[in-house]
Amino acid sequence: MRVTTPVARRGLDPAAVRAHFPALERLHDGRPVAYLDGPGGTQVPRATIDAIAAHLAAGDANTHGAFAASEETDALIADAHAAMADFLGAHDPAEIVFGPNMTTLTLAVSRALGRDLRPGDEIVVTRLDHDANVAPWLAVAEDRGATVRWVDVNEEDGTLDLDGLGSLLGPATRLVAVGLASNAIGTINDVGRVTELAHAAGALVYVDAVHAAPHLPINVADLHVDFLACSPYKFFGPHLGALYGRREHLERLAAYRVRPAGDRLPGKWETGTQPHELLAGLLGTFTYLASLGRAYGLAGHDADRRTSLRAAMVAIRQYERGLIGPLLGALAAVPGLRVRGIADPGRVDERVPTVAFTIDDHRPRAVAEHLASRGISVWDGDYYAVELVRRLGLAETGGMVRIGLVHYNTLEEAERLVEALDELVTLSSA
Numbered sequence: 047m048r049v050t051t052p053v054a055r056r057g058l059d060p061a062a063v064r065a066h067f068p069a070l071e072r073l074h075d076g077r078p079v080a081y082l083d084g085p086g087g088t089q090v091p092r093a094t095i096d097a098i099a100a101h102l103a104a105g106d107a108n109t110h111g112a113f114a115a116s117e118e119t120d121a122l123i124a125d126a127h128a129a130m131a132d133f134l135g136a137h138d139p140a141e142i143v144f145g146p147n148m149t150t151l152t153l154a155v156s157r158a159l160g161r162d163l164r165p166g167d168e169i170v171v172t173r174l175d176h177d178a179n180v181a182p183w184l185a186v187a188e189d190r191g192a193t194v195r196w197v198d199v200n201e202e203d204g205t206l207d208l209d210g211l212g213s214l215l216g217p218a219t220r221l222v223a224v225g226l227a228s229n230a231i232g233t234i235n236d237v238g239r240v241t242e243l244a245h246a247a248g249a250l251v252y253v254d255a256v257h258a259a260p261h262l263p264i265n266v267a268d269l270h271v272d273f274l275a276c277s278p279y280k281f282f283g284p285h286l287g288a289l290y291g292r293r294e295h296l297e298r299l300a301a302y303r304v305r306p307a308g309d310r311l312p313g314k315w316e317t318g319t320q321p322h323e324l325l326a327g328l329l330g331t332f333t334y335l336a337s338l339g340r341a342y343g344l345a346g347h348d349a350d351r352r353t354s355l356r357a358a359m360v361a362i363r364q365y366e367r368g369l370i371g372p373l374l375g376a377l378a379a380v381p382g383l384r385v386r387g388i389a390d391p392g393r394v395d396e397r398v399p400t401v402a403f404t405i406d407d408h409r410p411r412a413v414a415e416h417l418a419s420r421g422i423s424v425w426d427g428d429y430y431a432v433e434l435v436r437r438l439g440l441a442e443t444g445g446m447v448r449i450g451l452v453h454y455n456t457l458e459e460a461e462r463l464v465e466a467l468d469e470l471v472t473l474s475s476a
């Protein structure tokens with residue numbers, strides 16, 4: 047999916063956005079903490095926190111009981127599925143499955159799909175993906191004697207070698223597992239093209255949209271994917287995983303489940319008791335996002351949730367596009383710093399504002415520690431993009447430093463980051 051220039055009614059107002067997030071008030075040495083660690087998990091708006099507290103305060107109950115609190119839980123679960131379907135552009139809430147996180151959901155689907163795999167079947171994975179969309183497929187291929195084929199990464203700009211994908215696909219291909227955006231270097235992958243090629247070969251497509259979800263509007267119907275997984279805690283919600291699966295697949299595949307779950311969707315795939323309070327929190331997140339869509343996006347004030355959520359993500363994308371160019375430009379001026387992935391400020395349409403880099407003679411952990419001492423939170427290492435970091439030859443040297451901007455981050459924070467990096471480099475060369 048190439049994200050073309052989206053249109054919002056007016057630009058997001060960062061001060062108004064930030065006022066929704068209590069955690070952004072946290073101070074370090076008297077200055078606000080700069081949370082540039084969003085790819086590891088984002089902060090949540092007050093609407094999310096309030097919804098969790100309100101659910102618990104009202105009195106929680108398990109499902110399908112004869113009394114009011116239980117009926118309320120049933121309604122809450124149904125609404126959470128409908129809202130998630132709105133967010134992902136799915137038409138049927140029964141095609142949404144919740145779980146503890148994306149990894150657990152992907153392991154469940156991989157095991158179920160694995161039941162149909164035979165020796166000689168093939169699965170395609172990429173060297174750009176987070177291990178949660180690689181390791182489950184490697185394991186199931188090993189169990190069933192299937193062959194794994196790898197889509198490589200173009201080293202100089204961190205894009206997927208999709209020209210090579212055609213030659214990897216054939217009548218034996220059963221599944222292609224691909225990410226929508228890289229959690230390490232921010233590349234947006236052309237999942238539409240992957241899906242077209244995979245479907246032409248008769249294979250299914252499993253998309254990891256965990257990193258795309260806080261940045262881009264997602265529409266599973268437009269993308270024609272078979273499965274798409276994401277994690278609400280990466281897009282301003284509580285710690286949950288969510289999966290979209292085409293009804294025909296969710297119905298046909300044999301899930302690992304307990305007997306009372308039956309064959310009905312989505313319960314067939316949702317093992318055990320759901321975290322009701324977190325589903326309430328997720329609805330709070332969607333209330334917040336929908337309000338952004340109405341305030342800044344093209345959704346009118348009476349627009350429905352689906353339209354408002356899409357409008358919000360378009361407005362967010364537009365705001366974030368404005369952060370990428372200046373960030374890349376400023377990083378390029380730091381002596382010895384090398385951005386891994388798309389470094390050209392003119393190619394904003396091909397990436398989200400997640401930028402990984404190395405600095406000559408500085409271990410990534412030491413850079414992250416220096417930034418932490420200045421109140422700037424960033425990640426270092428491989429962030430489970432194991433194959434990519436190996437492919438870039440950085441596994442033995444501590445990986446990369448990763449800056450992850452989301453819509454509550456500002457250009458001022460990016461400037462503060464670059465100042466702190468300059469300071470580090472200057473101090474060490476003095």
Ligand SMILES: Cc1ncc(COP(=O)(O)O)c(C=O)c1O
Pocket residue numbers: 085086146147148149150176178179225227228229254255256257276277286287430
């Ligand atoms: C791109 C990507 N995929 C998958 C995951 C795993 O998600 P979860 O923690 O929900 O299992 C992550 C988490 O960092 C991620 O960034």
